[in-house]
Amino acid sequence: MTAIREQLNRLLTPGATSLSAPELAALLKAQGKSCDAIYAAAEQVRQHSMGEAVHLRGIIEFSNVCKNNCWYCGIRCGNDHVARYRMTAEEIVDTAKNAKLWGCGTVVLQSGEDPFFTAAILSDIVRRVKGETGLAVTLSVGVRSRDELAQLKEAGCDRYLLRFETTSNALFSALHPDEPFEHRVQCLVDLRALGYQVGSGFMIGLPGTTLEMIANDILFATRLKLDMIGCGPFLSHPDTPLAGKPLLEDRSVYYKTIALLRLLNPTAHIPATTAFDALEPEGRNHVLMRGANVFMPNVTPGKYRRLYQLYPNKPCVDEEGAACALCVRGRLAALGREIGTGPGHSVRQP
Ligand code: SAH
Numbered sequence: 001m002t003a004i005r006e007q008l009n010r011l012l013t014p015g016a017t018s019l020s021a022p023e024l025a026a027l028l029k030a031q032g033k034s035c036d037a038i039y040a041a042a043e044q045v046r047q048h049s050m051g052e053a054v055h056l057r058g059i060i061e062f063s064n065v066c067k068n069n070c071w072y073c074g075i076r077c078g079n080d081h082v083a084r085y086r087m088t089a090e091e092i093v094d095t096a097k098n099a100k101l102w103g104c105g106t107v108v109l110q111s112g113e114d115p116f117f118t119a120a121i122l123s124d125i126v127r128r129v130k131g132e133t134g135l136a137v138t139l140s141v142g143v144r145s146r147d148e149l150a151q152l153k154e155a156g157c158d159r160y161l162l163r164f165e166t167t168s169n170a171l172f173s174a175l176h177p178d179e180p181f182e183h184r185v186q187c188l189v190d191l192r193a194l195g196y197q198v199g200s201g202f203m204i205g206l207p208g209t210t211l212e213m214i215a216n217d218i219l220f221a222t223r224l225k226l227d228m229i230g231c232g233p234f235l236s237h238p239d240t241p242l243a244g245k246p247l248l249e250d251r252s253v254y255y256k257t258i259a260l261l262r263l264l265n266p267t268a269h270i271p272a273t274t275a276f277d278a279l280e281p282e283g284r285n286h287v288l289m290r291g292a293n294v295f296m297p298n299v300t301p302g303k304y305r306r307l308y309q310l311y312p313n314k315p316c317v318d319e320e321g322a323a324c325a326l327c328v329r330g331r332l333a334a335l336g337r338e339i340g341t342g343p344g345h346s347v348r349q350p
Pocket of ligand 1: 140
């Protein structure tokens with residue numbers, strides 16, 4: 001406990017040197033009181049740097065068509081069991097209007113890597129959503145060229161979410177065979193240069209991951225100086241080559257990863273990602289009490305939700321309309337947290 005306390009004190013001291021990967025890996029192993037001390041420190045930093053407000057970002061899963069065949073993902077192009085859909089621009093704009101009614105300050109437009117949605121088509125959608133709702137818009141549509149990203153920024157897109165998935169180059173190329181790791185990282189560099197608020201992150205516990213690798217992922221996410229860091233547990237999907245791969249034996253590693261990200265990134269927006277609710281029923285609530293300050297209610301029209309299952313046990317797939325936005329209100333009230341107002345832009349110092 002003393003060693004852990006000392007390391008936490010270092011993390012809590014402004015300007016102190018960061019921890020090394022082996023030191024972070026040791027923290028990821030912490031159990032009992034030491035583990036609780038990590039959660040408490042993360043809460044303290046979250047309260048101090050981000051306050052009690054939880055920003056709502058409504059996620060619209062607008063297409064499950066994907067040209068990639070990532071081993072971990074349920075909507076990989078090789079999965080024939082998925083009925084594919086694309087929402088129309090009209091449907092996307094109407095859904096964004098609902099998200100606004102339900103109290104979201106941002107809409108996140110997410111899809112597979114779908115070539116139909118060219119930069120021109122997406123730009124038109126972004127313009128319409130911004131024009132008709134005034135909400136902040138985040139895109140999460142995979143790797144795009146710098147020219148396309150520039151066009152989308154010009155159209156008014158505020159933010160972009162692109163996870164690097166893992167910093168292990170070997171693991172990345174094994175599980176994400178259609179595109180090299182370097183392209184994802186280059187895309188993150190381009191986004192920053194173009195003035196986007198940049199979100200990235202990784203899956204926790206991909207098969208073959210060690211605690212040292214998670215520590216490296218935490219350090220890499222920190223070095224990127226992200227405006228938003230989104231991470232969640234890897235959950236094995238039965239219709240993928242990673243079917244049957246187990247969860248991490250020690251579930252607390254998932255939560256400690258988020259807590260350590262908060263300690264290293266006091267002013268980053270950190271969502272309680274949906275996959276935590278697939279891990280366990282109150283998963284997202286736990287994350288909100290261990291460093292997270294953002295919640296992403298699913299606002300996708302009910303008829304599409306079941307078709308966008310990146311992983312099994314995804315919550316809320318049988319819900320309709322305002323259900324998720326209402327549910328989050330109850331959750332936040334029970335946790336004594338407030339709903340954020342306004343767009344909830346980055347508060348990170350450049
Ligand atoms: N096509 C976009 C959006 C991907 S979906 C892109 O490639 O950026 C959003 C995220 O879901 C992915 O980045 C990945 O981190 C996560 N994901 C995919 N399959 C998963 C699984 N089986 N378990 C947990 N998370 C998964």
